[in-house]
Amino acid sequence: MKIKSRSIILFILFVGFIVNTISNVKAEDIKPEIYGVRINIYNHLLGSGYGTCSVESPCGFELRIWVSGNFTSLDQGDVDFKTAGVSQSVDTAEYDDSRILATGKFDSIFPPMGEYTVAVIDADGNKSDPFPIVNLTDYPKDAPELISPSHNSVIVSTRPTIEWEAFQSDYDANLVDPWSYEINLEFPNINKRFTAFPIQPTETSISYDDPRWSADDTGLPEVLPDLELGNMYHITIHSNHSVAYNVNFEHHRSDIFFRIVDKIVNIDIKPGSYPNCFNNNGKGVIPVAILSNGDFDATQVDPSQVNLNGQKVKVVGKSDKFLASTEDVNTDGSEDIVLQIDDIDNAYQTGSTTATLIGKTNTGLNFGGTDSICIVP
Incomplete structure (x- = not known):
């Protein structure tokens, strides 16, 4: 009986020791755990040209981090995002229903190549083990011009x-x-x-x-x-490259x-001839008439603001005089303007069938028109 009682006492003492040990393991001693990460890498270009990471053309990342742990308080310093061992700047971090959303911009011209990892710090100051995201070896380029x-x-x-x-x-x-x-x-x-x-x-x-x-x-x-x-x-223009189940590139x-244009007008390329064929060999000029009508006075066209498929009115002489003249091209009783456009070599693609003229009047009215063409080899 004594032996049995002693065994019971020892068992109770052992259970008490275990309970006491467990109770002394504080919540703040338990590491948070990351069990999934998705990364979205983006570049946002404005207008034309090709950008790098800058204020005008931000290039950065969005991390969605699935976690377990105590994240009742969280700021951007609690997310340690590294590329090839170098910490990147995290600008924002928010926790919502077992997931952290962190955003920031890369500290380099383009997203760095190499191993991407992330670790997080919980509200008790415990840091998770680094979680491997991707080993980046390439970078789909900018959205096209x-x-x-x-x-x-x-x-x-x-x-x-x-x-x-x-x-x-x-x-x-x-x-x-x-x-x-x-x-x-x-x-x-x-x-x-x-x-x-x-x-x-x-x-x-x-x-x-x-x-x-x-x-x-x-x-x-x-x-x-x-x-x-x-x-x-x-x-x-948006491009969205999903290159892995958890890695996405967005370019905007x-x-x-x-x-x-404020007004569409009638133009006549090579007045008096049809079809309007010419050699695009960079020699000479292409005459183009801009025609007046009841509510458009072609004599008010500013030759310096006119282009045909991007080619300007030819300028001659020391006074930079534009080759332009006025006449009633279509014999309707109204004066029209005839401009001599520089024939720039290879300004038109072989097979082109139309050309577009854009211009402004002296009062700032934007106008434009199109006419048929044919390119002679």
Whole structure:
């Protein structure tokens, strides 16, 4: 009986020791744990050109970190995000329902190559083990430059074809997900935005009548309204490269503004001849008549503000005189203006069938017009 009683006493003492030991293990001694991370790396370009990480063209990251632990208080200093062993600047950190969202900008020109890891510190000051995110070995490049309408351009067409440079859509020599690109066209005058999606990586243009356009407010396909004369419009190009289950690259090019001319006018390339054929060999000039009508006086055109497919009116003499003259080209009783446009070598592509003229009057009115052409080899 004594032996049995002694065994019971020893067992009770042992259980008490274990309970006491467990009770002395404080919550603040338990490391937080990371059990999943997704990273979104982005570059936001404004207008034209190619940017790096800067105030004007931010290049940064968003981390979504799934955690367990006490995160009743959290600030940006509690997220230790490293690339190739170097800590990156975390600007914001928020905890919500077992997940931390952290954002920041890279401390280098481009996202660094190498091992990406993250560790977090909980409200008790305990730091998790570093969690490996990805070993980055490549970087899909910027969103492409818009070719037409170009940034800050004035165009004539009210239903233009949108053209851009080819997407650099490869990662580690492999094409990325082809459902990666979209084009947004915003109409500030009616407070509406339309999206064309998906844009394939091999595409470099989309027509105004393409069936992929849909209205953002409904998500349903919709025919784009005509652009209105004198109004400003805004295009954004997005690329979204999912290169791994937890790694995504987003590139945006926004603030691409263009406007429609205030007035569309009649022009006549090589007046008196049809078809309007010429050699694009950089020799001589191309005569272009801008015609007056009831509400447009072509004699008020400012030759210094006129271009045909980007080519200017020819200037001669020491006084920089523009080659321009007035005459009634179409014998309607109104004076027209005839401008001699510089024939710049290779200004037109072989097979081009139209040319567009853009200009301003002396009073600042934007105008434009188009006419047929043919390029003679």
